[in-house]
Amino acid sequence: MRKNNGYNVPDGYFEGLRTKLSSIPAQEKQPTRFQKFAPYLALAACFAIAVLIGNFILNKTTVPSASDDEIIEYLISSDITLAQIEDYLISNQ
Amino acid sequence: MPRMDERDFNELVDKYSEQLYWHIRNLVGSHEDTDDIVQDTFIKAWKALPSFRGESSPSTWLWRIATNEALAFLRKQRVRAALRFESLDATAERVIDDDPWFNGDEAQRRLAKAIFRLPDKQRVVFCMRYFEEMSYEDISEVTGTSVGALKASFHFASEKIKDLVQLEQD
Numbered sequence: 001m002r003k004n005n006g007y008n009v010p011d012g013y014f015e016g017l018r019t020k021l022s023s024i025p026a027q028e029k030q031p032t033r034f035q036k037f038a039p040y041l042a043l044a045a046c047f048a049i050a051v052l053i054g055n056f057i058l059n060k061t062t063v064p065s066a067s068d069d070e071i072i073e074y075l076i077s078s079d080i081t082l083a084q085i086e087d088y089l090i091s092n093q
Numbered sequence: 094m095p096r097m098d099e100r101d102f103n104e105l106v107d108k109y110s111e112q113l114y115w116h117i118r119n120l121v122g123s124h125e126d127t128d129d130i131v132q133d134t135f136i137k138a139w140k141a142l143p144s145f146r147g148e149s150s151p152s153t154w155l156w157r158i159a160t161n162e163a164l165a166f167l168r169k170q171r172v173r174a175a176l177r178f179e180s181l182d183a184t185a186e187r188v189i190d191d192d193p194w195f196n197g198d199e200a201q202r203r204l205a206k207a208i209f210r211l212p213d214k215q216r217v218v219f220c221m222r223y224f225e226e227m228s229y230e231d232i233s234e235v236t237g238t239s240v241g242a243l244k245a246s247f248h249f250a251s252e253k254i255k256d257l258v259q260l261e262q263d
Contacts, residue, residue, distance in 0.1 A: 003224050006197015006205060007118050014111050017128070021106040021135045025099045028139055
């Protein structure tokens with residue numbers, strides 16, 4: 001038995017309240033497991049995209065390197081003489 | 094404890110919504126505000142249902158959410174009142190006297206206004222003990238305050254209520 005404290009409510013209020021409260025699950029669907037992890041997945045995807053873009057830019061801006069064998073092959077196949085190479089090396093010392 | 098679902102939630106609504114309404118109404122006074130807080134309480138409960146592990150009983154858990162919601166509302170109400178340069182007495186007058194769903198006699202009106210002037214902790218323990226007749230142990234579980242501290246709070250609250258009601262009478 002509730003102690004009378006002078007407060008009252010409109011007629012039929014509690015029936016209406018129960019109906020209103022029972023509709024909460026339909027209105028406030030609990031997030032699925034995917035929805036819960038969606039922000040983390042989005043973050044991981046952003047990170048992966050940033051890495052891919054960074055990699056692409058680096059590949060575009062970096063001068064391709066060649067091995068010693070490839071350089072020697074190139075020099076042999078070109079018309080450059082040994083004297084020209086020596087001159088170049090001396091002038092750059 | 095198995096996870097709770099929509100059917101369990103509706104059982105909580107059927108079993109506790111009315112009692113919870115009165116718990117909140119005693120704390121905040123106005124019917125309109127109580128109606129909003131009851132709904133917010135159950136929305137929070139529904140959202141938190143998957144993480145409810147059953148360490149406390151469902152009623153204790155619900156009372157805890159409701160009490161926190163009511164206290165948060167009271168804090169906001171005090172800030173709004175301060176911004177309007179409104180005293181606590183004026184707020185109490187406004188909330189109790191302007192509520193169309195208060196039809197108590199003069200003694201009940203004085204008591205309601207006196208409760209409104211209590212600090213939050215004292216108001217909570219006084220209402221739960223006096224109106225809801227809860228044991229100190231149950232109140233302790235809801236509020237997380239020790240039984241000894243609750244007894245002291247209830248004692249101070251009762252003394253203050255007596256003084257305030259007496260003051261209004263004179």
